[in-house]
Amino acid sequence: YGFRWQNRFVSKKVVWYLMSPTKKIGIHDNEILTTRWVKINEAKKYLKYPADIKLLEKIL
Numbered sequence: 001y002g003f004r005w006q007n008r009f010v011s012k013k014v015v016w017y018l019m020s021p022t023k024k025i026g027i028h029d030n031e032i033l034t035t036r037w038v039k040i041n042e043a044k045k046y047l048k049y050p051a052d053i054k055l056l057e058k059i060l
Contacts, residue, residue: 024037
């Protein structure tokens with residue numbers, strides 16, 4: 001994965017983990033618009049990007 005920033009290509013590695021919550025309160029950084037806990041079989045309706053949908057389908 002990569003993107004351009006100030007005329008330079010920035011390479012970025014994204015790592016996903018399947019986890020279980022320990023509590024329902026958390027703080028997210030400013031790259032994330034919102035967070036919410038949903039049942040895994042309802043998560044697809046909140047996803048926008050095809051790669052995220054494909055990843056979810058692998059674990060269902």
